[in-house]
Every structure is written in C-alpha cells, then in structure tokens.
Amino acid sequence: MTSDIAAILAIDGIATGAVYALVAIGTVLIFTVTRVIFIPFGDIAAFTALTLAALDAKRFPGTGALVVILACLATLIEIVSLLRNGERRQLPRALFFYLALPLAVVGLASLTMRADPPLAIRLVLALMLITPISPLLDRIVFRPIADGTVLLLLTVSVALHFALVGLGLLFFGPEGVRTEPLTSLSTELAGVLISGQTMLIVIAALVFSGLLYLFFDFTLVGKSLRATAVNRTGSRLMGIRPARAGTIAYLLGSLMAGVSGILIAPVNTIFYDSGFLLGLKAFVGAIVGGMTSYPGAAIGAVGVGILESFASFESSALKDVIVFSLLIPILIWRSLASLHSEEEIEE
Amino acid sequence: MSEMFSMTDVTVCYDNVEAVRNVSLSVEEGQIVTVIGPNGAGKTTLLMAAIGLLASRGRLAFQGNDIGRMSVEDRVERRLCLVPEKRELFSDMSVADNLLLGSYSLRDRSGVQKTLDEVYDRFPRLKERQRQAAGTLSGGERQMLALGRALMAKPKLLMLDEPSLGLAPLIVREIFRTIASLRDLGVSILLVEQNARAALETADYGYVLETGEIVQSGPAKDLIHDPRLITAYLGGH
Numbered sequence: 001m002t003s004d005i006a007a008i009l010a011i012d013g014i015a016t017g018a019v020y021a022l023v024a025i026g027t028v029l030i031f032t033v034t035r036v037i038f039i040p041f042g043d044i045a046a047f048t049a050l051t052l053a054a055l056d057a058k059r060f061p062g063t064g065a066l067v068v069i070l071a072c073l074a075t076l077i078e079i080v081s082l083l084r085n086g087e088r089r090q091l092p093r094a095l096f097f098y099l100a101l102p103l104a105v106v107g108l109a110s111l112t113m114r115a116d117p118p119l120a121i122r123l124v125l126a127l128m129l130i131t132p133i134s135p136l137l138d139r140i141v142f143r144p145i146a147d148g149t150v151l152l153l154l155t156v157s158v159a160l161h162f163a164l165v166g167l168g169l170l171f172f173g174p175e176g177v178r179t180e181p182l183t184s185l186s187t188e189l190a191g192v193l194i195s196g197q198t199m200l201i202v203i204a205a206l207v208f209s210g211l212l213y214l215f216f217d218f219t220l221v222g223k224s225l226r227a228t229a230v231n232r233t234g235s236r237l238m239g240i241r242p243a244r245a246g247t248i249a250y251l252l253g254s255l256m257a258g259v260s261g262i263l264i265a266p267v268n269t270i271f272y273d274s275g276f277l278l279g280l281k282a283f284v285g286a287i288v289g290g291m292t293s294y295p296g297a298a299i300g301a302v303g304v305g306i307l308e309s310f311a312s313f314e315s316s317a318l319k320d321v322i323v324f325s326l327l328i329p330i331l332i333w334r335s336l337a338s339l340h341s342e343e344e345i346e347e
Numbered sequence: 348m349s350e351m352f353s354m355t356d357v358t359v360c361y362d363n364v365e366a367v368r369n370v371s372l373s374v375e376e377g378q379i380v381t382v383i384g385p386n387g388a389g390k391t392t393l394l395m396a397a398i399g400l401l402a403s404r405g406r407l408a409f410q411g412n413d414i415g416r417m418s419v420e421d422r423v424e425r426r427l428c429l430v431p432e433k434r435e436l437f438s439d440m441s442v443a444d445n446l447l448l449g450s451y452s453l454r455d456r457s458g459v460q461k462t463l464d465e466v467y468d469r470f471p472r473l474k475e476r477q478r479q480a481a482g483t484l485s486g487g488e489r490q491m492l493a494l495g496r497a498l499m500a501k502p503k504l505l506m507l508d509e510p511s512l513g514l515a516p517l518i519v520r521e522i523f524r525t526i527a528s529l530r531d532l533g534v535s536i537l538l539v540e541q542n543a544r545a546a547l548e549t550a551d552y553g554y555v556l557e558t559g560e561i562v563q564s565g566p567a568k569d570l571i572h573d574p575r576l577i578t579a580y581l582g583g584h
Contacts, residue, residue, distance in 0.1 A: 086416060220451065227437045227448050234435030237398065238500070239423035239452030 007192045009309045015198040017305020018205035022260040023282035024301040026253035031291050032229035033249035036153045039161040041257050042279020048261030049270040052126040053177035062171025063129045064106045070136040071102035102132040127258045134254040135247045168272030179265040201263045284327050351376045351535040352504050357405035359396045366392040368559045374535050381538040381546040384556035390539040394506050398429040423452045428502035432509045434493040438482030442473055445481050449499030466495040487518035506537045523549050543580035547571040
C-alpha cells in the first residue's frame with residue numbers, strides 16, 4: 001500500500017465514519033435518556049435515503065403512509081391511556097401532537113410535492129417525513145414498557161427493527177436507490193482528490209455535533225435531557241417528564257439519523273434493509289464511548305469507518321467480519337473499565 | 348391560617364406489606380411540621396407517597412385540591428417539592444446547572460435570575476463552586492445544593508427527608524438554621540427527621556411515626572418535654 005492509497009482510504013474512512021458518528025450520537029442520546037438501545041436507527045437513516053430518492057423521482061414516498069398509520073395507532077393508544085387515568089383535559093394536546101402534527105407534516109409534504117420543489121426543499125421534506133417515525137414508535141412500543149429492564153427494551157428494539165424492515169419492503173419495494181450527489185465540487189488536498197460529497201459529510205457531521213453540543217450546554221430543554229439521563233428520579237422531582245424528554249430525544253436522534261441517511265445515499269446504494277449494518281456499525285462506535293459519551297461515540301464511529309475502509313481494501317469480502325471482530329476486544333476492555341468505576345463508586 | 352397540605356387515612360403498601368397505615372396529618376400555611384420516628388418507621392415512604400413516587404390509598408390534598416391521582420411532575424408544577432434523602436443531584440452537571448434545573452417547572456421565567464441570586468446569597472459556598480460538578484461536592488455542600496435546587500422552584504410546600512443525615516454537627520446546625528429561616532419566605536415545610544431534638548426545636552408541630560402509624564402528635568414545644576419521647580428519641584433521662 002502506497003501512502004497515496006493510504007491517504008485516499010483514510011479520507012474515505014473518515015467520511016463513512018462521520019456518517020456512522022451521526023447515528024452513533026443519536027444512539028447514545030436515546031439510550032441515555034430512555035435506556036432503549038434503538039436498533040432501528042439505521043433503518044430510519046435508510047428510510048430517509050429511500051424517501052429522498054422517491055421525492056427525486058417525483059413519487060410520493062411510502063414514508064407518508066407509514067407516518068399516517070403510526071400516528072393513528074399512537075393517538076388511539078394515547079387516548080385509551082388518558083381516559084383510563086381520568087386525564088380528559090390532556091386529550092386536545094394528545095390529538096394535536098400525536099395526530100394533527102404528523103398528519104399536517106404528511107399533508108404539507110404531499111402539497112409541496114405537486115409544485116416540483118428544488119433539491120433543498122426535497123431534503124427538508126424528507127427529513128420532515130422521517131422525524132415523526134421514531135417518536136411515534138416510542139409512544140406505541142416503548143412507553144408502555146418504559147420501566148422494563150434494559151434487556152427487555154433491547155429485545156423489543158430488535159423485534160421492532162425486523163418489523164420496520166418488513167414495512168420498508170412493503171412501502172419502498174426491493175429496489176436499491178442511489179441519490180444524486182449534493183454537490184459536484186471537488187478539491188485537492190496534499191495531492192489527494194477529495195470530492196465535495198466527502199467534505200459535505202464531514203462538515204455536516206461537525207455542524208450537527210456542534211449544534212447538539214450547544215443545545216445540551218446552553219438551553220434549558222437540553223439540560224433537562226441531560227438531567228433525565230443522569231438521574232431519572234431527580235429530574236422527575238424537578239418536574240421534568242421522562243416521557244417528554246424521551247420524545248425530544250427521539251426527535252433529535254431521528255433528525256441525526258435522517259441527515260446521515262441523506263449524506264450516505266449518494267455514496268452507497270441503499271436498500272430497504274441497508275439500515276441494519278449502518279446502525280450496527282454506529283452501535284460499535286457508540287460502545288467505544290461506553291454508550292454514554294458523545295465524543296467517545298463519535299471518535300469510535302470514525303474509527304470504525306477508517307477500519308472498514310482499510311479492511312475493504314485488504315479484503316472486501318471480510319470487511320464486516322473485521323469491523324465486528326473489533327467489538328470483542330472493545331467489550332472486554334469496556335467491561336474491565338466499568339468494573340473499575342463501579343468499585344470506585346462503592347468506595 | 349389556611350391548610351396547605353393534608354393526608355387523610357393514607358396507606359402505602361410495598362407488595363402486600365403495609366409500610367404506612369392510616370396516617371393523617373396536616374401542614375398549615377407557613378408552618379414547619381416535623382415527622383419523627385425510628386429508622387424503618389415509614390417516614391421516607393410517607394414523603395414518597397406525598398410526592399407521588401409511590402402509590403397510596405387515602406386522600407392527599409394540596410391547597411384544597413385532591414392530588415392523589417396526579418403525576419409527580421404535576422405536583423411539582425403546583426409547587427409541592429421534595430428534597431429526598433438521597434438528594435438525587437445531577438452529579439456530573441455543574442452546581443449552576445443543577446440550580447437552573449430546579450426552576451424547570453416554573454412557567455414564568457422572569458424571576459429565575461433573582462431567585463438564583465437569592466439562593467447564592469443564602470449559600471455563598473454554592474456560588475464559589477458554581478462551575479464545579481455536583482458530584483465533587485462535600486456532603487454538606489450537597490445538602491445545600493439539594494435545598495437550593497428545591498428553592499429554585501419557589502415551593503409552597505417543601506418536604507425534606509432527613510436533611511441532617513450523615514452531616515457533621517456544625518453543618519447540621521447550619522442546615523436547621525436555614526430551614527427555620529425559610530418560614531420567613533412563607534414556605535411551609537414538612538420535615539422528616541431522625542434527629543428528633545433538632546427537628547422539634549425548629550418545628551411548630553410534630554408527629555411521631557412508629558411502625559407505620561402515627562402514635563403521638565402535638566405542638567413541638569410540648570413534644571420536646573414529653574417524658575416518653577425524651578427517653579425514646581431525645582436521649583434524655
């Protein structure tokens with residue numbers, strides 16, 4: 001391997017890693033706030049790419065129907081639970097957030113579609129259509145078992161992933177898509193050609209991580225999410241509703257996943273089931289950060305991207321094997337490290 | 348004086364064991380009421396039921412409204428606040444952020460900075476350490492932060508669970524001085540304590556809880572001279 005090839009592989013790896021990093025940060029966000037390891041995150045990213053491809057082809061994406069069905073289900077469940085608890089006053093609010101808002105998003109998207117919108121609007125539409133899915137799934141699937149063990153939540157999360165893959169096949173069909181690059185610019189750095197798309201991926205990852213950092217450090221809502229992650233009982237005693245914090249976490253997380261889906265769609269061909277590997281690799285990154293650290297997750301995810309890039313050069317067939325084999329030493333190292341910190345707490 | 352908070356025939360069960368049985372008590376506006384009793388009598392359970400972290404039977408009224416079926420968060424929004432025995436601080440967040448989150452339930456944000464300044468005036472140590480993570484504070488500072496954080500919510504009724512637990516005598520005195528001074532702010536207080544003498548010296552009215560039931564009650568200045576209580580809880584002869 002010459003240094004030129006190494007540089008190209010490294011840049012490629014950083015770009016892929018940046019996409020994983022966005023998903024990994026979202027995974028950490030949702031895990032710390034709700035204790036759910038949200039496996040379907042990769043699916044959300046893949047669905048965003050498929051949604052954008054449908055919009056590009058002037059077809060109304062299946063995501064719309066999916067959102068409508070989920071919104072109706074979530075509203076029904078919310079109404080039943082409110083009536084059972086005698087909280088009739090909350091009904092208008094529930095109808096607004098679980099029914100009116102998602103339906104308005106779908107309606108707006110379908111109206112805008114007719115006007116043949118430019119790419120920028122299509123990107124916004126794709127993100128708008130995708131973001132309600134996770135919060136609605138949270139209401140339908142995870143809220144009723146919110147007090148369950150992490151293992152139960154994980155098992156349900158895996159089941160949900162398989163359900164979503166099935167729905168993906170139903171709504172998007174078996175064809176793979178590759179969207180047009182968002183930019184055709186390119187530049188040369190130290191003799192290596194870097195495509196505009198690669199730069200865009202890295203910049204977008206940095207910008208969104210930066211925004212998330214500002215949100216967590218400088219807004220009350222951001223701090224309330226951190227508080228829920230640090231101490232659930234303590235935050236409830238401050239009047240912070242864990243369910244609402246969870247919804248915000250899912251909204252933000254799916255936005256991150258959506259952005260990563262949009263960024264990766266011009267680089268890789270995306271199928272209805274492509275999300276799994278994407279989510280799993282981001283998960284490996286998140287584990288490097290111990291599932292609790294955002295910078296740790298981002299660094300881990302970029303590491304996974306670089307490793308994958310070099311692995312695919314050495315042996316394309318074995319690249320996933322190499323990446324996931326990495327998980328074993330990391331888990332051993334993390335479990336030793338966490339054993340250590342538990343001892344410190346006991347002292 | 349009007350009634351701020353009352354429990355009527357409240358029973359709390361863990362699985363099938365009744366930890367608290369038919370307890371009735373009330374706190375008048377601006378009053379400091381204490382519940383004393385031995386370890387395991389059900390004092391913490393009582394407060395957990397009052398804030399809604401534990402389900403209970405019986406009637407819970409706050410400012411005349413039945414709050415028994417309300418969520419914890421709804422009770423906090425009505426300015427019923429609990430400083431739990433474990434403090435439940437946000438340990439890896441800064442002191443300033445902990446205090447700010449204390450005001451989370453307030454819709455009107457205009458007075459938050461003023462309340463924060465008042466809390467810092469009351470606990471200058473917290474101001475000195477405002478950028479430090481809450482987890483790095485000493486035991487006394489943590490209790491001050493827990494109290495300060497609760498005050499940020501401008502509580503009408505403040506429930507304190509063992510505020511003197513595990514603290515050095517000098518700091519215990521400081522904490523009780525603070526509690527007494529809260530009366531001037533118009534905050535009603537329900538204080539649960541094992542340190543019966545300090546609690547009765549601070550409170551207006553007291554209840555004695557033993558094995559989940561109220562066995563005695565009266566004005567604090569009478570209880571403090573009660574021969575049975577002196578032998579059982581006040582370490583006298």
